[in-house]
Amino acid sequence: MKSKTPHTSIFANPLVVLLIIVIVVGSAVFFFSQNKGVSGGTTNSKYEHIHSVFRNPTDESILMGAHTGAFKSTDNGKIFERIQIESSDEYVNPDDKLMNFAYDATNKVLFAGTHDSGLLKSSDFGATWEKSDTGIDGRDIHGLAMNPLDPSRIYVYSVGYGLYGTDDGGNEWYKMDDGPKNPQVNNFTYMPTITKMDTNAKRENSTQIGYLLAATGGGLHYSYACFCGWSVSEAIPTSETIYSLAADPLNQDAMLLARKDGLYQTTDAGETFDLVSSELKDVGALWFDIENPEMVFAATNDGEIYTSEDSGITWSKINY
Numbered sequence: 339m340k341s342k343t344p345h346t347s348i349f350a351n352p353l354v355v356l357l358i359i360v361i362v363v364g365s366a367v368f369f370f371s372q373n374k375g376v377s378g379g380t381t382n383s384k385y386e387h388i389h390s391v392f393r394n395p396t397d398e399s400i401l402m403g404a405h406t407g408a409f410k411s412t413d414n415g416k417i418f419e420r421i422q423i424e425s426s427d428e429y430v431n432p433d434d435k436l437m438n439f440a441y442d443a444t445n446k447v448l449f450a451g452t453h454d455s456g457l458l459k460s461s462d463f464g465a466t467w468e469k470s471d472t473g474i475d476g477r478d479i480h481g482l483a484m485n486p487l488d489p490s491r492i493y494v495y496s497v498g499y500g501l502y503g504t505d506d507g508g509n510e511w512y513k514m515d516d517g518p519k520n521p522q523v524n525n526f527t528y529m530p531t532i533t534k535m536d537t538n539a540k541r542e543n544s545t546q547i548g549y550l551l552a553a554t555g556g557g558l559h560y561s562y563a564c565f566c567g568w569s570v571s572e573a574i575p576t577s578e579t580i581y582s583l584a585a586d587p588l589n590q591d592a593m594l595l596a597r598k599d600g601l602y603q604t605t606d607a608g609e610t611f612d613l614v615s616s617e618l619k620d621v622g623a624l625w626f627d628i629e630n631p632e633m634v635f636a637a638t639n640d641g642e643i644y645t646s647e648d649s650g651i652t653w654s655k656i657n658y
Contacts, residue, residue: 382640385409388622391637392439392448394463395628401464402623402637403436403450410464415635415643416657423455425467430455438482438525442489442507443628449492449508451479457494459508473511475499481517481552483526486587487545495523495552503565515561518568522555525582525623531590531607535562551593551608553580558595560608573604573611581639584624586649587631594634594650596621601636603650615653618644 385404392401398414409418422432435453442449448460449470457471457479471479474496481495490507493514500516517523530548541547541563552559558571558580570576578597586592591607594614601618602611620639626649627633634646636653644653 385639385641387639388637388641389435389437390439390450391623391625391635391643392441392450392464393625393627393635395443396463399463400635400643401436401439403438404641405435407433408436411643414656415645418641423452423458423467424465425458425469427467427469430458430467430469437479439625440482440484440492441628442484444489445507447507449482449484451482451494453478457482457508470508471511472509473504473513474502475513480523481526483528483550485528485530485545485548486585487530487547491546493526493528493550495526497521497523501561501565514565515568518552518554518559518561519570520554520556520559520576522579523552524555524580525553527551527553527583527585527593529585529590529593529607533562533607535564539564548590549608551583551585553583553595555579558583558608571608573608581620581622582624584626584634587626588649592649594624596624596636601650601653614651618653 385406387405390403400411400415402409408421408423410421411418423434431454434455437451437453440449448464450458454477456469456477458467459470460467476496476499478497479494480497483493485491491505492508493503495501495517501514502511503514504511528550532542532547536547546563548563549560557576557578558574559568561568582596584594592605595602600613600616603614604611618636621636622639623637625635632647632649634650636644643657644655646653
């Protein structure tokens, strides 16, 4: 009768176990490093993904904030070069990320939220910067919007701390609330439309009307101008990530909104959204031009720049 050969598991050998762990962990690290920053499209190692875009109204230069830092184009978006954030303030990180922009056309002041340096402002279209965040807790600014009816009123979302506001153009800030119910805020915009809340409060002739809207990792969130709490829009599923949004300066009820599958538009103050471009997938930033507000700039997460000359209905790519 044949004797049974004892079965020996490979896991009984500690050297084999260690080798398996190294292979599995190493493979996981490689997969993550090759795919970090992906939100539905291909990853461009130069940018990883895009946070913000701003076009200088005095020339054809464009500032762009990416996950890898700040970039500038001097040929209207065809080529971007890495730049540093120039500031005499020792607390401003020159290699920081420009997370978002807001521009006060009356006083010609550009504001930018950063990842590590708080809120900055510039009086020379981004050539030099200074801090403008007295009263804001935290340094990671993921939401920034200005009331277009009153540019002295600006709103920011500081990660982990909440919503802050100013009514003096950014000199002093105060906390307003804890921010949207979903804390993964990607972007803010302000829509100066007359809401039911404004009508009931008889604020139709006031500059303090409309909505502050937040693009989040869990749908579209909004607060009335009374700032009496946040709500979630029923027009966008909460399972959807909103990457960017921008209110139309020529239509108080219109806004562009970027989702994974394309670019959407509302013309009824957020009640409904229609797909206007399935080509523009993975858009990380939107900006309506200051001098020509029918022109819109869209930056995808792999660094492609598109423009529209009809408020976002049709688009053309400008860098190849």
